[in-house]
Structures are given as structure tokens and as C-alpha cells.
Amino acid sequence: MTETRPALNDHDFMKALLNLLIPPSASRELPGAGALGLETAVAAALQDDPSLGPMVEAGALAVREAALAEHPEGLPAMAPEAGTKVVEAQLTAHPFLMMGLLRYLYPAYYQHPQVLEGIGEPPRPPFPEGFDVEATDAELLEKLLARRRT
Amino acid sequence: MPNEPVGVLVIGAGASGAAFAWSIADTGMSVLCLDQGPWMKQQDYPSNGLDWEARGMGDFSPSPNVRGLAADYPINEEQSEISPLMFNAVGGSTILWAAHFPRLTPRDFRSKSEDGVGEDWPIDYQTLEPYFALNDRMMGVSGLAGDPAYPYHEPPLPPLRFGKTGNTLASGFEKLGWHWWPSDSAILSREYEGRAACINLGPCLSGCAQGAKASTDITYWPVAQRKGVQVRTGCRVREITVGADGMAEGVLYYDPEGQLQEQKAEIVVLACNGIGTPRLLLNSVSKQHPDGLANSSGLVGKNLMFHPYAAITGIFAEPLHGRRGPVGCSFWSHEFYRTDRSRGFVRGYSFEAVRGLGPAQSALSGMIQGLVPWGEDHHRAFDRFYDHTASLLAITEDLAEETNTVTLDPELTDSHGIPAPKVSYRLSENSRKMLAHAVERGKEALMAAGAVETFAQPLFREAGWHLMGTARMGRDPSTSVVNEWGQAHDVKNLFIVDGSVFVTAGAVNPTSTIQANALYVADSIKKNIETLFDPA
Ligand SMILES: Cc1cc2nc3c(=O)[nH]c(=O)nc-3n(C[C@H](O)[C@H](O)[C@H](O)COP(=O)(O)OP(=O)(O)OC[C@H]3O[C@@H](n4cnc5c(N)ncnc54)[C@H](O)[C@@H]3O)c2cc1C
Ligand code: SF4
Numbered sequence: 001m002t003e004t005r006p007a008l009n010d011h012d013f014m015k016a017l018l019n020l021l022i023p024p025s026a027s028r029e030l031p032g033a034g035a036l037g038l039e040t041a042v043a044a045a046l047q048d049d050p051s052l053g054p055m056v057e058a059g060a061l062a063v064r065e066a067a068l069a070e071h072p073e074g075l076p077a078m079a080p081e082a083g084t085k086v087v088e089a090q091l092t093a094h095p096f097l098m099m100g101l102l103r104y105l106y107p108a109y110y111q112h113p114q115v116l117e118g119i120g121e122p123p124r125p126p127f128p129e130g131f132d133v134e135a136t137d138a139e140l141l142e143k144l145l146a147r148r149r150t
Numbered sequence: 151m152p153n154e155p156v157g158v159l160v161i162g163a164g165a166s167g168a169a170f171a172w173s174i175a176d177t178g179m180s181v182l183c184l185d186q187g188p189w190m191k192q193q194d195y196p197s198n199g200l201d202w203e204a205r206g207m208g209d210f211s212p213s214p215n216v217r218g219l220a221a222d223y224p225i226n227e228e229q230s231e232i233s234p235l236m237f238n239a240v241g242g243s244t245i246l247w248a249a250h251f252p253r254l255t256p257r258d259f260r261s262k263s264e265d266g267v268g269e270d271w272p273i274d275y276q277t278l279e280p281y282f283a284l285n286d287r288m289m290g291v292s293g294l295a296g297d298p299a300y301p302y303h304e305p306p307l308p309p310l311r312f313g314k315t316g317n318t319l320a321s322g323f324e325k326l327g328w329h330w331w332p333s334d335s336a337i338l339s340r341e342y343e344g345r346a347a348c349i350n351l352g353p354c355l356s357g358c359a360q361g362a363k364a365s366t367d368i369t370y371w372p373v374a375q376r377k378g379v380q381v382r383t384g385c386r387v388r389e390i391t392v393g394a395d396g397m398a399e400g401v402l403y404y405d406p407e408g409q410l411q412e413q414k415a416e417i418v419v420l421a422c423n424g425i426g427t428p429r430l431l432l433n434s435v436s437k438q439h440p441d442g443l444a445n446s447s448g449l450v451g452k453n454l455m456f457h458p459y460a461a462i463t464g465i466f467a468e469p470l471h472g473r474r475g476p477v478g479c480s481f482w483s484h485e486f487y488r489t490d491r492s493r494g495f496v497r498g499y500s501f502e503a504v505r506g507l508g509p510a511q512s513a514l515s516g517m518i519q520g521l522v523p524w525g526e527d528h529h530r531a532f533d534r535f536y537d538h539t540a541s542l543l544a545i546t547e548d549l550a551e552e553t554n555t556v557t558l559d560p561e562l563t564d565s566h567g568i569p570a571p572k573v574s575y576r577l578s579e580n581s582r583k584m585l586a587h588a589v590e591r592g593k594e595a596l597m598a599a600g601a602v603e604t605f606a607q608p609l610f611r612e613a614g615w616h617l618m619g620t621a622r623m624g625r626d627p628s629t630s631v632v633n634e635w636g637q638a639h640d641v642k643n644l645f646i647v648d649g650s651v652f653v654t655a656g657a658v659n660p661t662s663t664i665q666a667n668a669l670y671v672a673d674s675i676k677k678n679i680e681t682l683f684d685p686a
Contacts, residue, residue, distance in 0.1 A: 025529040084525055098524060102517055107204035110509035116200075119509060119536065126197040127359040130349025131474040133313035136332070140320050144331065148296025 003068070007060035008046055014039035016076040017063065020083050021101060022109055030118040038108045045104040052100035059097030062090045152412065156182040159400060159415035161387050161430065163187075164242015165661050166648040166668040167421030168366035169285060172374035173672035174419075177679070181379040184403055184413070186386040187221035187239030190367060195357035202353050203510040210356035212246050212615070214238065221384075223564035225425065226572040232456045234425055234573050234614040240381060241367035243423065246355055247615070247661065248478025249336040249363045250502055251291055253282050254663045255300060257488070258656035265489045267496050268549055268654045272625050272634035273670070275301065281666035281673070286334070288373075289364035289665070290342045293334035299484040307339045310348065315472040315540045316480030319503045322599025328485040333502070334662070335479035336364035350475040352508065363476070385411075388568050389434040390418055390644070396438045397683075398644045404566045417675070420646045421668070424454065424617025427650040428556040429571040431621065444621070444638035444646075449631055451557055451620050453550035455655040458577055459613035460544040460585045462592030464601025465521075469537045472506020478543075480505065486591060487657055495583040497547040499657045501592065504541045512536040519605050542595060543610075544588030546581055547657040550619050577609065585609055616660050621650035635678065636671035642683045647671050 007013060019034030046053045067075040067086045075083050091097060109115055113123035122129075157179025160171045167183055175181050196205035207216075212235035214222035221238040237245045256275035261268040279301070286306055293305030309332040312320065323330035337354070338347045348362035361368050371381065384406035391412075393399045400414035420427045428451035434443035442450050483501040490498075507515060512535055516522025522531045559572040577585075585608050593604045624630025627639035632651055638644040647668035649660050656663075675682060 021524040022528055023526060030529055080526070099517075102514070102524060106513040106517070107201070107207065107510040110513060111200045111202075111204060113200070116509070119532075121509065123200075125199050125202060126351035126353060127195075128349075130351050130360070131471075133311050133350045133471065133475040134317060136309065136312040137317040137320070140317065140324060143324060144294075145296070147298060148294075149298045149300075149302050150296060 003064060006057055007064045008043035008057050011039055012076045013064050013074060014043060018105060020080060020087060021105060023080060031114055033105060033109050036112050041108050042104045046100060052096060052103060055096040056100035059090060059094030062094055063087055066090060155414035156180045158417045158419060159413060160419045160421055162242060162421035163240040163381055164421060164423060165244050165366055166664050168370035169665040170419060170421060170647045170668040170672045171379045172370045173669050175374055175377035175379050177676055183381045184385040184387055185240055185383055188383050189240045190245055192359045192361055195359040197351045197353045197359045203508045206353060206356040224562055224570045226559045226562050230573040230575040231577050232575055232614040233612050234617060236423055240371060240383060241365040244365040245357050248354055250478045250659050251334040251336045251662045252482060252658035254656040254658060258654055261654045265496050271653045272623060278666040278670055281669040282662060285665045285669055289336045289369050290338050290345060291334050291336050292339040294332045297331040299329060305334050307342060310335050310337060310339050310476060310479055312480045313471060313475045313505060315470045315505045316503055318470060319540050319599050320481055322595045323483055325598045326595060328483055330481050330483045333479050333482050335476060337476050337479055338362045348476060352473045352477060354477050386566055387430060390443055392436050392438055398641050417643050421648045424620050424649045425556050425571050427646060427648055428620040432558050433569060444631055444640045444644060446640050447628055447631060449622060451555050452552045453619040453622055454554040454556055454575055455548040455550055455619040456575060456614050457548050457616045457655055458546050458581045458585055459610040460588050461541055461607040461610045462589055462596060463539050463541040463605055464596030465603045466538050466600055467602055470506055470540055472537060472540055473508045475505050477505050478502060493587055495580045499544045499546040499584055499588050502543045502545060504543055506537060506539050509536055542592045544592055545657050546584040548655045549578060549580060551578060556620050618649040618652035618655050618660055621646050622653050623651040635674040645671060
């Protein structure tokens with residue numbers, strides 16, 4: 001079966017692909033990127049990017065075709081190791097595939113509340129609460145003040 | 151209805167335009183400022199949302215070519231090794247700046263006499279000293295008095311907290327016995343003049359939602375407006391017009407509806423930054439000025455200086471909480487600032503200690519360095535990297551070269567059809583040697599601070615934050631564009647107050663000096679108003 005939809009708009013394929021890029025952590029505290037519903041936002045951002053978008057679409061299409069050649073249900077039905085091999089095999093022909101995907105996937109993934117909690121950050125915007133930071137080391141300051149110009 | 155003529159017309163509401171307009175308002179002349187950008191709102195800044203890092207790379211990117219907003223003009227940077235960065239709004243690039251606030255050192259004003267390179271400025275540190283101090287009070291500067299690298303001065307507010315990142319990095323400099331000092335920072339360590347103190351949000355580079363960082367929309371402009379200065383936003387100046395006598399008459403600009411308007415003025419002041427100013431001068435062609443306004447020397451747009459940067463990063467075993475706190479402000483080092491010819495280059499560089507990145511930027515930076523892969527190993531590598539890095543930026547002195555230029559692009563235009571600037575910039579051999587030296591010394595400092603691994607970007611391309619030199623100051627009209635009062639040699643009622651007038655770049659961020667100079671030019675006009683327009 002040949003797919004005709006753009007690969008970036010093929011939700012099941014994209015979920016599987018994103019999950020290969022950021023799989024769930026071993027402890028499962030951090031979800032895989034495919035489980036967070038980020039595929040629509042990542043695809044939309046890429047389709048808005050005139051330089052990276054077309055290169056990523058071409059690479060993703062090649063991955064989808066190659067996966068379908070190996071498994072009748074394509075990437076979503078493949079084991080992670082097998083899926084990873086399929087992706088890696090396309091990287092020479094599509095050198096910007098990963099850079100393009102990750103340019104938009106990382107910001108989307110690392111702003112997700114579940115991920116922020118998982119990496120030990122509060123799941124809130126910086127403003128208005130802000131943060132505390134350590135005071136300047138008093139010993140260091142003392143040494144500095146001994147050298148100051150008056 | 152035609153616009154009422156004004157006494158002083160300032161073009162550009164950024165760092166220098168704001169300081170100048172505030173000061174010149176004392177004359178009682180009517181003062182109007184035109185800016186192509188809007189007023190910003192703190193509630194719209196990215197740090198109000200979870201998507202703050204994504205927006206910092208999108209609608210708040212420092213590159214006008216990435217943002218492509220209505221207020222922006224495109225820049226052809228294909229022939230430049232460094233990308234020019236800026237923001238176009240009331241506040242100008244101070245909306246996005248890091249607010250690291252060093253002054254040029256006294257020696258930076260006389261590089262020719264000291265080291266036989268560049269040119270000496272027609273003014274010196276002492277001339278600007280009272281204006282540095284006034285500007286520190288207006289902006290709200292935190293710091294520690296007594297840095298031996300500078301003449302004694304007292305910042306109005308105590309220094310910002312270093313945080314664990316700053317403490318760790320400073321310990322490395324201390325161990326090596328190298329100079330370091332808490333940075334002067336235009337960020338409030340305490341409440342000041344009705345503005346709230348910094349609460350360590352971190353994303354200073356995409357606007358300060360707390361209002362603790364001194365962008366001029368919240369420092370100079372409110373006070374200037376209370377003095378009667380008018381600001382007209384969304385107004386892009388196309389050209390400066392001249393009369394039969396060769397004096398500036400005013401400007402032609404597009405209003406927010408896209409209608410061409412004329413604004414007459416007795417004095418025209420350019421504050422459009424080191425790229426916007428030469429662009430506007432080169433676009434202002436007339437019978438008297440066929441090569442662009444104020445360009446009889448042929449130097450408008452030449453001698454562009456950026457400050458090539460290297461970024462040197464250490465990975466540490468302990469978490470550093472580095473995304474918290476003002477990203478660009480903890481301490482500086484002038485250990486390698488002065489010429490030592492045994493190093494193989496002339497002049498020198500400073501280090502600026504910077505804090506860490508947010509999680510998305512960390513993942514991207516780790517990807518670029520090949521340290522954070524995608525796939526099975528991603529989380530383990532991310533864990534080791536995120537919150538475990540601290541960086542030093544090396545800011546190298548950029549020696550002026552006539553071949554580094556801002557010209558008009560023959561094809562590219564902005565949304566009003568006005569020719570866009572083209573930037574051509576190549577690094578000198580001297581800069582390359584300096585960057586290489588800085589990378590090695592930076593690694594040494596990071597290792598002394600306890601880094602387990604280091605990596606470097608020997609030339610940081612996305613670092614064209616400082617735009618200088620393209621309409622330089624000097625006494626000789628054949629080798630400079632403006633005189634020691636910022637007055638164009640060729641057009642007596644035209645003044646330039648932004649970084650274009652820099653004769654040398656020094657090896658520190660320029661804005662403290664840009665603003666001090668703008669205040670000094672305003673005072674020079676006030677003092678000399680009676681004779682200012684007399685023939686030479
Ligand atoms: C991300 C970033 C970080 C920085 N960090 C630091 C730092 O830590 N320390 C430091 O010292 N400096 C820093 N800088 C540099 C600093 O912001 C600039 O040196 C300073 O703002 C320059 O002031 P200016 O008045 O010359 O120009 P700007 O502040 O850039 O203002 C120019 C104004 O002119 C307007 N304009 C231009 N052309 C026209 C036209 N034709 N018609 C109408 N309006 C026009 C623009 O819209 C803009 O508002 C940073 C800059 C950036 C972008
Ligand atoms: S760290 Fe301070 S200056 Fe920077 S954005 Fe936050 S509150 Fe503003």
C-alpha cells in the first residue's frame with residue numbers, strides 16, 4: 001500500500017517517529033514524545049518553515065516508505081530497534097531530517113508540564129513566581145574586596 | 151494635514167535615542183521621536199508562558215530575519231561571518247539585551263597611541279565619566295565599586311547574586327589568580343525608582359516580564375514623555391531630506407497606515423543603530439549628496455565592528471541551577487584585555503560569565519555539540535548535560551576595517567519597498583588568533599572551576615549583538631563622518647548618537663558607552679546651541 005498523505009500529517013507515523021527520537025525514559029518517569037500529542041504542533045511548525053520544512057518532509061516520506069517496505073503496517077507497528085535502523089538508513093540521503101525535527105521537537109517536549117516535572121523543574125512559566133538563586137560566595141567576595149580600588 | 155514642524159526629531163527609540171531625547175528635552179524645544187516598532191507590553195513577553203524557549207527562537211528571536219515582524223526590515227547577511235541581531239520597538243534592542251553593562255576602558259579611547267592600531271577617539275573616558283554616572287542612575291545599575299580594571303565608580307545598586315553558576319566559575323578565576331569582578335548590570339538587585347527587583351526568571355533575552363531589566367521603554371521613555379517628548383510608533387523613516395542650503399530639512403516616513411508623510415525639523419538626530427543609521431544615510435540621496443547623506447568621506451557604512459565572540463562551556467558533575475537568574479550578568483574578567491604581543495595578536499578580550507540554558511535550549515545545544523543524541527540514550531545524556539553546564543563568553547576587540555561594510559542591497563527591500571541593508575563582514579587574522587587564545591584560556595578557567603569536560607564554539611555566528619563603527623567620529627572630515635559632538639561634518643543640523651560613531655570597539659559590550667555618548671552629545675548641543683550651526 002502506498003501512502004499519499006504528506007508524512008508530516010500522518011499522525012500515527014509521526015507519533016511513532018517522535019517516540020523513536022525521544023522514547024520513554026527507562027524509569028518511565030519521562031514519557032516518550034509520541035505519547036504527548038506533539039506531532040501536530042511539530043508538523044505545523046515545520047510546514048511554516050520554508051527552509052527546514054521541505055527537507056524534513058522529504059526525509060520523513062523516505063522513512064515512511066522504507067518502513068512500509070519492511071512491515072505492512074509501517075513504522076507504528078515496528079519494534080523500536082527495527083524502527084531506529086530504518087530511520088538511520090535514511091540519514092545519509094536526508095542529512096537535515098533529524099536537525100529539522102529536533103529543532104521543533106525539543107522545544108515542544110521540554111515545555112510540557114509532565115516533562116518539566118520529570119526533569120525536576122516546576123511545571124509553570126518563569127513569571128510571575130520567579131526563582132531563588134544562591135547568594136554570592138562570601139569568602140570569594142572578601143578576597144575580592146581586599147583587592148579593590150578605592 | 152501636514153505634520154507640525156518640530157525642534158528636534160529623533161529617529162529610533164532604542165538605547166541611544168531614548169537617552170538623547172530625555173536629555174535634549176531640557177532645552178524646551180519640541181522633541182519628537184519616530185520609531186518603526188511598537189510599544190511592548192510586559193504581559194506579552196515569553197516568560198509569561200510555558201513556551202518561553204520556543205518563542206525566544208521565534209517571534210522573540212534576536213534576528214530580524216527569523217522574526218520577520220512588521221517592525222523589522224530584512225538584512226542580507228550572506229556575506230557576513232557574524233549574523234547581525236537587533237530588536238525594533240520602543241526600547242530598541244534593549245528589549246532583548248542581556249543588560250551586561252561594562253564601560254569602555256580609558257585605554258580603549260586611544261588604541262592608536264597605545265598600540266599603534268585603529269584610531270584615537272576625539273573624546274576620552276574622562277569626557278564621558280559624568281554621563282556614565284548619570285546613565286547608570288537613569289537605567290538602574292547594580293554592581294560593586296572598586297574594580298581595579300576601571301577608574302573608581304559607584305554603581306547605584308548592590309551587585310546581583312551570582313547563584314551557584316557564578317560562584318563556581320568565579321572560583322576558577324580565583325584559583326588561577328586571574329582578574330574577575332562582579333559585572334555592572336542594568337538589572338535591579340533591589341526595587342528602584344518604582345521598578346521591581348529581579349526575581350531570577352532567566353529569559354532576559356526575550357524581554358523582562360518583571361521590568362527589572364533596564365529596557366529604555368521603562369527607564370528613559372516614561373520620564374522623557376513626562377518632559378513633553380512625543381513618540382510616534384509604527385513610523386518607518388525612508389529618507390532624510392535636505393534643503394538648498396545643504397542642511398537637513400526633516401524626513402519622509404511611512405505612517406502606520408503606509409502613507410508617506412513629511413516631518414520637518416530644525417535638528418535631525420539619528421539613533422537607528424550601527425546598521426539602521428548607515429542604511430538611512432545611504433538611502434538619503436540628493437543632488438548635494440549623491441553618495442548618501444553626510445558621506446563626503448565615503449566612510450558611511452564602512453568600518454563595521456561586531457565583536458567576534460567565542461563561547462566556551464564546561465560540563466560539571468554537580469547541578470548548577472543555571473537557568474535561574476540574569477543569563478548574561480554575574481562577573482567579567484579583564485585578565486587578557488591589554489596587548490601582550492607575545493600572544494601573537496594585538497589588543498585583547500574580556501570574559502563574561504554566563505548562566506545556563508533552559509531545557510529546550512540545552513537539548514538543542516547538546517545536539518549541536520554531539521553530546522545529547524536522539525534515541526535510546528537521549529535521557530541519560532540530557533540528564534548529564536542539562537543544569538550541569540556553565541559558559542564563558544569571550545568578547546574580542548574588533549579592529550575597524552574599511553572592507554567590513556553595511557551597503558544597500560541592490561534587490562532586497564523592506565515591506566515599504568525601501569532598499570534593505572547588506573552586511574559584508576570577514577574576521578581578521580588578529581581576531582582569529584584572539585579567539586583561539588580565548589578558547590584555550592576559557593577551558594583552563596572552566597577546568598580550574600571543576601568542569602569535567604569542556605567544549606567550545608570558537609566563533610559564535612549568532613552573536614552580532616553589537617553594531618558599531620559605520621559613521622565614525624573624528625576631527626578630520628576626510629576620515630570621519632561626525633565630529634566630537636556627534637555632528638555630521640557635512641550637515642550641521644544632523645547628529646548621530648548610536649554605536650555607528652564608535653571609533654574603536656574595545657572588548658566589552660558597548661551600550662553603557664553608547665548611551666553615555668548620547669547624553670554627552672545632547673549636552674554639547676545644549677552648551678553650544680548659539681554657535682552650533684555657524685559655518686566652519
Ligand atoms: C539579544 C541581544 C543582547 C544584547 N546584550 C547586550 C548586553 O548585554 N550589553 C550591551 O551593552 N549590549 C547588548 N546588546 C546590544 C544593545 O542592545 C545595543 O548596543 C543597543 O540597544 C544599541 O542602541 P541603539 O540606540 O544604537 O540602537 P537600538 O537599541 O537597536 O535602537 C534602534 C531603533 O531604531 C529604530 N529604527 C531603525 N531604523 C529606523 C527607521 N528607518 N525608521 C524608524 N525607526 C527606525 C528601530 O526600530 C530601533 O527601535 C544586545 C543586543 C541584543 C540584540
Ligand atoms: S532574570 Fe531578572 S532581569 Fe532577567 S528576565 Fe528575569 S527578572 Fe528580568
